[in-house]
Amino acid sequence: MTAQRWVLAARPDGVPRLSDFRPEMLDLPPPGDGEALIRITHASVDPGMRGRLTGDSYAPALGLDETIESAGIGEVVASRCARLPEGALVTGGFGWTTHAISDGRGVQVLDPALFRGRVRPTAAIGVLGVPGLTAYFGLGDLGRPKGGETLLVSSAAGPVGATALQIGRELGLKTIGIAGGGPKRNYVLEEVRANACIDYKAQNDLTEAIRREAPEGIDIFFDNVGGAQLDAAILNMKPGGRIVISGQVSEYNQETPRGIRWVTPFITKRLSMSGLVVYDYRKRFPEAQARLAAWIESGAISYREEIIDGFAELPRAFIGLFGGENFGRRLVKM
Amino acid sequence: MTAQRWVLAARPDGVPRLSDFRPEMLDLPPPGDGEALIRITHASVDPGMRGRLTGDSYAPALGLDETIESAGIGEVVASRCARLPEGALVTGGFGWTTHAISDGRGVQVLDPALFRGRVRPTAAIGVLGVPGLTAYFGLGDLGRPKGGETLLVSSAAGPVGATALQIGRELGLKTIGIAGGGPKRNYVLEEVRANACIDYKAQNDLTEAIRREAPEGIDIFFDNVGGAQLDAAILNMKPGGRIVISGQVSEYNQETPRGIRWVTPFITKRLSMSGLVVYDYRKRFPEAQARLAAWIESGAISYREEIIDGFAELPRAFIGLFGGENFGRRLVKM
Numbered sequence: 001m002t003a004q005r006w007v008l009a010a011r012p013d014g015v016p017r018l019s020d021f022r023p024e025m026l027d028l029p030p031p032g033d034g035e036a037l038i039r040i041t042h043a044s045v046d047p048g049m050r051g052r053l054t055g056d057s058y059a060p061a062l063g064l065d066e067t068i069e070s071a072g073i074g075e076v077v078a079s080r081c082a083r084l085p086e087g088a089l090v091t092g093g094f095g096w097t098t099h100a101i102s103d104g105r106g107v108q109v110l111d112p113a114l115f116r117g118r119v120r121p122t123a124a125i126g127v128l129g130v131p132g133l134t135a136y137f138g139l140g141d142l143g144r145p146k147g148g149e150t151l152l153v154s155s156a157a158g159p160v161g162a163t164a165l166q167i168g169r170e171l172g173l174k175t176i177g178i179a180g181g182g183p184k185r186n187y188v189l190e191e192v193r194a195n196a197c198i199d200y201k202a203q204n205d206l207t208e209a210i211r212r213e214a215p216e217g218i219d220i221f222f223d224n225v226g227g228a229q230l231d232a233a234i235l236n237m238k239p240g241g242r243i244v245i246s247g248q249v250s251e252y253n254q255e256t257p258r259g260i261r262w263v264t265p266f267i268t269k270r271l272s273m274s275g276l277v278v279y280d281y282r283k284r285f286p287e288a289q290a291r292l293a294a295w296i297e298s299g300a301i302s303y304r305e306e307i308i309d310g311f312a313e314l315p316r317a318f319i320g321l322f323g324g325e326n327f328g329r330r331l332v333k334m
Numbered sequence: 335m336t337a338q339r340w341v342l343a344a345r346p347d348g349v350p351r352l353s354d355f356r357p358e359m360l361d362l363p364p365p366g367d368g369e370a371l372i373r374i375t376h377a378s379v380d381p382g383m384r385g386r387l388t389g390d391s392y393a394p395a396l397g398l399d400e401t402i403e404s405a406g407i408g409e410v411v412a413s414r415c416a417r418l419p420e421g422a423l424v425t426g427g428f429g430w431t432t433h434a435i436s437d438g439r440g441v442q443v444l445d446p447a448l449f450r451g452r453v454r455p456t457a458a459i460g461v462l463g464v465p466g467l468t469a470y471f472g473l474g475d476l477g478r479p480k481g482g483e484t485l486l487v488s489s490a491a492g493p494v495g496a497t498a499l500q501i502g503r504e505l506g507l508k509t510i511g512i513a514g515g516g517p518k519r520n521y522v523l524e525e526v527r528a529n530a531c532i533d534y535k536a537q538n539d540l541t542e543a544i545r546r547e548a549p550e551g552i553d554i555f556f557d558n559v560g561g562a563q564l565d566a567a568i569l570n571m572k573p574g575g576r577i578v579i580s581g582q583v584s585e586y587n588q589e590t591p592r593g594i595r596w597v598t599p600f601i602t603k604r605l606s607m608s609g610l611v612v613y614d615y616r617k618r619f620p621e622a623q624a625r626l627a628a629w630i631e632s633g634a635i636s637y638r639e640e641i642i643d644g645f646a647e648l649p650r651a652f653i654g655l656f657g658g659e660n661f662g663r664r665l666v667k668m
Contacts, residue, residue, distance in 0.1 A: 051602065226597050245600040252598070261593035263560050264586070266579040266609030268385065273607045275600030 001037070003028050005067045005097035006314050012053050015253045015322045020053070021068065021315040031101055036079035038090060038100045038107075042307070042331045044071040044125050045318040050252035067095040068314070071125040073110075074100070084109065091124045096314050098334050108285070114293045120305075126329035127296065127303040128289045130278055131159035135222075136288045137281045138244045139164050140171075142274045143220040147172030150214050152233055153194075155224035157184035159303070159329035160246055162192045163292075164222045166301040169193065173220070176213050178206075178229060180324055187327065191302055206232040220244065226251045227258040234262040237271050245275035253322060304328030335371075337362050339401045339431035340648050346387050349587045349656045354387070355402065355649040365435055370413035372424060372434045372441075376641070376665045378405040378459050379652040384586035401429040402648070405459040408434070418443065425458045430648050432668050442619070448627045454639075460663035461630065461637040462623045464612055465493035469556075470622045471615045472578045473498050474505075476608045477554040481506030484548050486567055487528075489558035491518035493637070493663035494580055496526045497626075498556045500635040503527065507554070510547050512540070512563060514658055521661065525636055540566040554578065560585045561592040568596040571605050579609035587656060638662030 002025055009022035031037045052062045052069055062069060072094035079086045083104035092107035094100045114128065115121050126132060138160075139145060151168040155161040156177025165175045165188070177188040177197040188197040196213045203209040210218070210232055217238035223230050226248030233243070251257035265271060281288070295301040306327060308317045311334050320326060336359055343356035365371045386396045386403060396403060406428035413420045417438040426441035428434045448462065449455050460466060472494075473479060485502040489495040490511025499509045499522070511522040511531040522531040530547045537543040544552070544566055551572035557564050560582030567577070585591035599605060615622070629635040640661060642651045645668050654660060 048601075051598065230597065231593075245597060248598045248601065257595050257598060259565075259593055259595035259597055261591050263564065263579060263593055264385065264582045264591060266607065267382075267582065267611065268609075270609055270611055270614065272609075273600065275602075275604055275606075277601065277604055280604065 001028050001099065002026065003097050003099035004311055005095065007065050007067055008053060008062050009064070011061075011064070012050075012253075014255075016050070016053065016315070016319050018315050018319070023312070026097070028099055028101055031078055031080050034081050035101050035103050036076050036081040036084035038074040038084070038094065038102055039077045040072045040074040040094050040098055040100065040334050042073045042122055042125065042333055043094065043096055043314065044129070045314065045321060045330050045332060046070065046130070047249040047252060047321050048247055049318070050322075067097055069093060069095050071130055073121060073124050083107075089115075089121060089124070091129060098311060114289060117297055118299070119293050119296050122305055122307065122331055123296070123303065125331065126159055126305055127163055127301070128292055131329055132163045132292050132303075133281065133285060133288055134246050134276065134278045135160050135163035135167055136292060137278060137284070138246045138276050139167055139220070139222055141281070142244045142276055143222060143242050145171050145173055145220060148174075149219035150174045150176065150216060150238075151220045151222065152176045152178065152210065152214065152218045152236075153222045153224075154178045154229045154233070155247070155249065156188045156192065156194065156197060157327055158224060161222070161224050162188070162328065163301065163303065164246075165192050165194045166295070168220075170295060170300055174214075176210075178225075184327065187304070191304065200229065207235045210236045217241070222246060223248070225249055227260070231260050231262050234260065234265050234271070237265065237269055239269045241269060241271050243271060243273035245273060249322075306330045308332045335362050335433065336360065337431055337433035338645055339429065341399050341401055342387060342396050343398070345395075345398070346384075346587075348589075350384070350387065350649070350653050352649050352653070357646070360431075362433055362435055365412055365414050368415050369435050369437050370410050370415040370418035372408040372418070372428065372436055373411045374406045374408040374428050374432055374434065374668050376407045376456055376459065376667055377428070377430055377648065378463070379648065379655060379664050379666060380404065380464070381583040381586060381655050382581055383652070384656075401431055403427060403429050405464055407455060407458050423449075423455060423458070425463060432645060448623060451631055452633070453627050453630050456639055456641065456665055457630070457637065459665065460493055460639055461497055461635070462626055465663055466497045466626050466637075467615065467619060467622055468580050468610065468612045469494050469497035469501055470626060471612060471618070472580045472610050473501055473554070473556055475615070476578045476610055477556060477576050479505050479507055479554060482508075483553035484508045484510065484550060484572075485554045485556065486510045486512065486544065486548065486552045486570070487556045487558075488512045488563045488567070489581070489583060490522045490526065490528065490531060491661055492558060495556070495558050496522070496662065497635065497637065498580075499526050499528045500629070502554075504629060504634055508548075510544075512559075518661065521638070525638065534563065541569045544570045551575070556580060557582070559583050561594070565594050565596050568594065568599050568605070571599065571603055573603045575603060575605050577605060577607035579607060583656070640664045642666045
């Protein structure tokens with residue numbers, strides 16, 4: 001059978017362009033012993049994928065002509081693999097491809113019981129997938145929240161940020177978002193139900209704007225953006241504050257990133273800052289997914305998906321993320 | 335009786351100048367009930383004092399006309415306070431003053447048994463005082479060292495850095511220093527006995543220089559400098575690496591500090607960065623001082639003091655720290 005996939009045609013310089021991606025046809029053999037054929041129904045586009053497209057000093061880059069990596073959901077359509085029965089709903093890092101042959105490694109068979117009512121199957125690569133799990137483990141493990149503390153979250157209308165704010169509320173935190181533009185701010189206030197939301201585009205001085213919303217200071221900053229937003233948060237942290245580095249979307253397209261100016265407050269205020277890669281928590285995914293699904297089912301956590309139609313749209317959907325146009329989790333229906 | 339002291343005459347703009355300080359005479363009354371008179375024998379000068387001289391957004395500033403703060407050693411010369419018997423050797427934050435009246439709060443009576451052989455009384459505000467304790471708790475608690483790991487330390491010829499390297503060696507770490515200039519590098523190799531030392535002044539590319547000395551990567555970076563040295567270390571950290579922010583001497587005199595460019599590796603390499611204020615560990619000071627004294631007595635840890643003679647020299651001794659001229663712990667004999 002023939003699969004279609006997108007490969008890396010050229011390494012992006014700054015914001016990726018359409019010409020950095022090339023579609024290809026690929027003949028797939030029938031699954032061998034211990035293998036299964038998966039039909040991908042949805043693939044994700046995510047700002048965090050940007051780093052793998054460029055060679056750099058600390059992480060191996062994707063090779064030219066290799067399939068673009070991403071999370072996906074699929075269905076097992078033919079199987080000679082006991083772990084992947086035919087008809088199973090599965091998730092994994094399939095990449096931008098319509099079909100994949102798998103021996104089951106790195107593929108999770110999803111429990112259909114998770115998906116009912118408000119929990120749609122696409123949530124498997126959204127609020128129950130990498131974005132939601134990043135919020136869950138980043139806030140819960142690295143943030144070390146205690147009831148009554150104040151949580152600030154950047155990119156608050158994004159899939160990670162909106163989930164982090166809602167988990168924070170369920171854990172008894174005061175929640176403040178930072179988002180760009182009135183519609184996103186309204187979404188954070190009305191659907192995410194944060195206690196406050198700062199539209200950074202409407203502020204000359206973000207440091208002062210945070211201070212107005214949290215005169216008591218910030219205990220936990222959950223950061224998806226980096227740069228100037230991270231600096232403004234550092235200047236508002238309480239002594240003993242924790243900074244969780246979940247993403248740095250303002251930095252990914254910079255050859256030399258801006259970074260932060262304020263390291264001295266780490267001493268005077270005993271701050272700590274930690275980054276996470278969610279796959280380090282793989283063994284605890286089922287626990288987290290069950291808890292998140294229960295929160296969604298009860299209405300405590302809402303999520304928003306933007307589903308773009310068609311394999312051909314994948315590069316455009318990805319590039320658009322860096323223009324700040326997206327809202328909630330962006331998926332492409334294959 | 336009359337004490338002499340140095341007060342803050344003007345807030346420094348950049349590197350402090352002599353005119354920012356003013357000497358004053360102060361009449362001290364005899365100690366009241368519950369008080370003691372302490373004659374200060376030695377006061378410290380420390381780069382970390384710089385922050386308190388300027389008003390900023392996160393820590394209260396010293397007031398104009400107030401005594402410059404510093405650690406000191408003294409002797410109780412008259413007492414109506416049970417905690418401070420006459421003749422006792424004491425240490426505390428007395429400031430740049432020749433005498434002080436104290437009710438005992440914040441003053442530690444030193445156990446004379448600590449001071450014998452290689453452990454001189456001046457060590458109480460050096461290797462057994464804030465610098466040594468910062469090295470001890472910063473490396474031991476925030477650094478979470480495991481035998482066989484690689485430790486990188488900036489300002490390696492300074493009192494904090496040199497102690498951190500030696501504690502690291504005693505804990506079974508591979509130790510690498512960064513220092514400025516040949517004499518400091520030699521001191522770090524010969525007296526501190528680090529496994530390697532990089533003279534950053536002799537390197538065009540500090541990131542590459544660290545990579546050559548630690549091709550396996552850095553597990554713990556103990557940083558006293560900040561800025562470009564911190565960036566170069568971040569690019570060399572191993573996954574799971576810990577960065578201890580002990581000082582940021584390259585930043586203290588900058589109105590807008592340089593900061594760091596590289597926050598994205600905190601995600602990809604799961605780094606963590608934490609700052610400390612050593613006074614948070616006050617309850618454990620005796621335990622740490624006993625262990626450090628035993629290491630010194632056995633010859634495992636050496637320390638170097640530069641003792642400048644005369645109360646009048648205090649501002650000059652402090653200002654000189656920012657020119658990189660000092661070597662080991664700098665004290666002023668009153």
